[in-house]
Amino acid sequence: MGSTGKVGSRSLRQVNRSVILDLIRGEDRISRSELARRSGLTKPTVSTIVDVLLQEGVVRQVGFEGSNSGGGRPARLIEFNADSAAYLGVEFGLHKTKIAVADGRGGICAVVSKPAAAGDPQRTMQPLKQLVVRALKKAGVPRSRVQAVGATVPGLIDQNTGICRLAPNLGWRNFPLRDALETLFQQQVVVTNITQAAAVAEGRLGAAQGVNSFVWLYLGAGVGAGIVSDGRPFEGTRGFAGEIGHCRIADEDVPCGCGEFGHFEAFASTMAILDQARILAARHPRSQLAHIRLDDIGSVLDAARSGDAVARRLLERVASYVGKGCAVLVNLLDTQQIVLGGDLAAAGDYFVRAVEHSIRENALVADAVGVVNSALEDRAGLLGSVLLAMDRSRQSYRLVADAHYSRVQRR
Numbered sequence: 001m002g003s004t005g006k007v008g009s010r011s012l013r014q015v016n017r018s019v020i021l022d023l024i025r026g027e028d029r030i031s032r033s034e035l036a037r038r039s040g041l042t043k044p045t046v047s048t049i050v051d052v053l054l055q056e057g058v059v060r061q062v063g064f065e066g067s068n069s070g071g072g073r074p075a076r077l078i079e080f081n082a083d084s085a086a087y088l089g090v091e092f093g094l095h096k097t098k099i100a101v102a103d104g105r106g107g108i109c110a111v112v113s114k115p116a117a118a119g120d121p122q123r124t125m126q127p128l129k130q131l132v133v134r135a136l137k138k139a140g141v142p143r144s145r146v147q148a149v150g151a152t153v154p155g156l157i158d159q160n161t162g163i164c165r166l167a168p169n170l171g172w173r174n175f176p177l178r179d180a181l182e183t184l185f186q187q188q189v190v191v192t193n194i195t196q197a198a199a200v201a202e203g204r205l206g207a208a209q210g211v212n213s214f215v216w217l218y219l220g221a222g223v224g225a226g227i228v229s230d231g232r233p234f235e236g237t238r239g240f241a242g243e244i245g246h247c248r249i250a251d252e253d254v255p256c257g258c259g260e261f262g263h264f265e266a267f268a269s270t271m272a273i274l275d276q277a278r279i280l281a282a283r284h285p286r287s288q289l290a291h292i293r294l295d296d297i298g299s300v301l302d303a304a305r306s307g308d309a310v311a312r313r314l315l316e317r318v319a320s321y322v323g324k325g326c327a328v329l330v331n332l333l334d335t336q337q338i339v340l341g342g343d344l345a346a347a348g349d350y351f352v353r354a355v356e357h358s359i360r361e362n363a364l365v366a367d368a369v370g371v372v373n374s375a376l377e378d379r380a381g382l383l384g385s386v387l388l389a390m391d392r393s394r395q396s397y398r399l400v401a402d403a404h405y406s407r408v409q410r411r
């Protein structure tokens with residue numbers, strides 16, 4: 001009996017501490033009495049917690065409150081010490097492996113990268129240690145300050161085992177990614193699908209701030225969805241949710257990279273669009289498409305933006321397929337917003353409007369669904385990996401209630 005009482009009060013202290021710390025971190029500067037008012041905790045409880053945080057160097061005192069209307073002594077102000085912690089984010093991309101160093105608030109201080117080595121994942125793991133040294137040096141952050149590491153992969157990560165079941169574009173299959181990284185870093189590592197991580201970042205820092213239910217749709221080398229439902233990432237039983245790219249959206253025999261036909265990805269991946277552009281270039285010699293290098297989606301987007309009718313029609317057709325895929329998501333999830341990420345997020349307003357139009361045509365009820373471009377662009381995955389690392393290492397009250405994180409909390 002006695003022991004459960006102890007555990008109970010200890011976890012209560014941890015919850016109180018995380019509430020206070022979250023409040024301090026969220027403000028520039030704040031007084032103890034304001035902390036008490038906002039947290040609903042008593043002033044002595046707040047003071048005890050703040051004293052410990054001061055001793056640990058997690059927060060520091062910075063001057064006094066300006067206006068002193070009460071006539072008593074001016075209150076000392078507290079601020080979060082962003083140098084008290086650091087986090088690493090790793091992104092295993094198709095072309096590059098990137099490492100970001102972030103401060104205690106999650107602000108990115110430095111990013112370094114090296115060309116990705118497709119195929120054997122060990123070849124990608126080997127140079128990581130050196131890359132981390134470079135990143136920390138660039139950021140001026142000592143290794144000992146790093147509290148957690150987050151890593152993202154364009155593939156399926158089993159959240160129960162940390163195994164990367166399949167990352168087709170990297171050529172990885174059944175690779176024990178979490179174990180490999182934890183051995184390498186000698187530290188906790190959170191491994192996530194890159195689209196799911198990007199969704200988390202977009203919700204907290206980007207275009208979906210304040211939106212309770214949205215889908216972050218990656219439109220690039222592949223097509224995938226990061227689903228946030230009721231403010232929480234939805235990953236499914238193992239972490240494989242969101243593979244909308246491999247759902248059949250058209251009754252056409254267009255082959256998909258996975259071996260099936262008519263999948264969303266077969267119409268909307270950059271590879272699929274470039275294939276179509278080559279066919280159109282041969283058919284329309286006066287189109288810009290016939291005079292540009294068709295190995296980079298950016299040039300097709302540029303041609304459409306500059307008014308080339310053939311390129312514009314091609315991308316509007318792609319948008320109509322994207323809308324069909326989104327309509328499935330809307331019917332299934334009753335989502336509020338679709339955030340377009342990946343290469344096609346740079347297409348422009350006409351593309352967004354065409355996707356919206358297609359959703360209205362194909363979903364049962366879509367009058368309240370908005371389509372927007374990602375505000376984080378190609379930083380979304382890296383930011384997401386940092387945020388997930390922070391979530392893991394902090395004892396946060398928000399996380400106590402969050403089934404997603406408590407499930408992957410192993411230590």
Ligand SMILES: [Zn+2]
Pocket residue numbers: 245246247256257258259260263265
């Ligand atoms: Zn497929």
